[in-house]
Amino acid sequence: MTVTFEIPWDKVSLTTIEEAVRENLKEAGRLMIKALLEALQERLSSILQTLHPGRFVKNGRHGRWRTFNTVFGKIQVVNRQLRDKKTRKTLRLLPLVVDFHPRRRFSWGALRSATRLSVLTSFRQAAQEVSYEMGADAPSHATVHRNFRDIFEGNEISFRDRKFRYLMVDTMKVYLQAGRGRDGGLEEARVVLGAERAEGPWIPLGIFAGWSWKEVRKELERRIDYERLEVLISDGEPGIEALLGEGMKHQRCTWHGKRDLSFALYEDGYKGIENRDLVDLLSEIPLFRMNVRNRPEVRERVEGILKESRELWEELLEIFDPEVYPRAHRYLKRLGENVFTFLEYFLERGEWIPNVSNAVENVIGRIKLRVRRIGKRWSEGGLIAIFRAMARRVFGVESWEAFEERLCGAGPCAKVVALEVKYHWRWPITPL
Secondary structure, three states: OOOOOOOOOOOOOHHHHHHHHHHHHHHHHHHHHHHHHHHHHHHHHHHHHHHOOOOEEEOOOOOOEEEEEEOOEEEEEEOOEEEEOOOOEEEEOHHHHOOOOOOOOEOHHHHHHHHHHHHHOOHHHHHHHHHHHHHHHOOOHHHHHHHHHHHHOOOOOOOOOOOOOEEEEEEEEEEEEOHHHOEEEEEEEEEEEEEOOOOOOOEEEEEEEOOOHHHHHHHHHHHOOHHHOOEEEEOOOOOHHHHOOOOOEEEEOHHHHHHHHHHHHHHOOOOHHHHHHHHHHHHHOHHHHOOOOOOOOOHHHHHHHHHHHHHHHHHHHHHOOOOOOHHHHHHHHHHOOOOOHHHHHHHHHOOOOOOOOHHHHHHHHHHHHHHHHHOOOEOHHHHHHHHHHHHHHOOOOOOHHHHHHHHHOOOOOOOOOOOOOOOOOOOOOOOO
């Protein structure tokens, strides 16, 4: 291959040279891929005719053109044919020497950048960004979406080798779509995180739209070693006890405890300043003032905090008379069953577990941002696909580079064994 550049005598910028080389690389890439595909077919044809003399012959027909949209642009290659005189069948050589999808023109290399961007932006924005590099040969947003769906709906993340001890769960609202794009209404989606250590990292395990907590547990038992779990951290919503396995402890989120008490008081008819003053009574209990920075490491101090918190909790239940605050009293009584778990766990194991579910709230917030940016309504399969993509690309559950290598296939890799670059002038250079 010979490349000729026409460069003016005046001083040129490095950017100009880079652009010239980049444009040349596109054309050179198309020519090289086409030449390699033709050479591979010719090599196979020669091998077959040598090993089986007289059996494989040219069938006298011109093979069909096969179009590929690659990262360098569109190329067309003749799908060469041989006729097998023994079986009287036509043998097409291109599918035998190159692994590609028979009904798709775009290669994985052409869709790689758009797939990466789709996790962070919308499919339309990803296709638009890629078009700046690929021009008219860039994939449409529909092609990007179809490729994204096919990749992530069928690539579940395996957690069987992980030894999770802690589970953190919460619920988010999402608009689902029914068949043929119809509105499926607002539905609850369960988000589940797991951790091997109390301090994290917290790893997204799954999202389940329209599932009950009992169904979520059955699926989690399939994905992870459920018997190893020790603590469930949640906001205590109804039905969440279905996730508790034998011997598991339950820690209610203290932040949600304050917020949900305000809702209960509102239902009892207490609003505004009166509502706020009653909720502030929780702050007088030591455990509600504890955070990661002020947790004591001395056992005696923790025992004192636990004892004082229990005593103040009993006094609080007396203040919230069930005759005056029926819903608030009922809520506090239920909250008190599992709000002291993190103190008891430290006294038992000597390590702190989270007393708030902010890790799962953070994950839900980041999922919502992308879900609302991409589309208004989602199918369950689409929601699972974007969750799996974010788990790899955003939350780092699996190496994205390793995932891309797996998508490229496990076959032998082509590599450059020789490369030489020379230059010469097309005209003589005379001394100035």
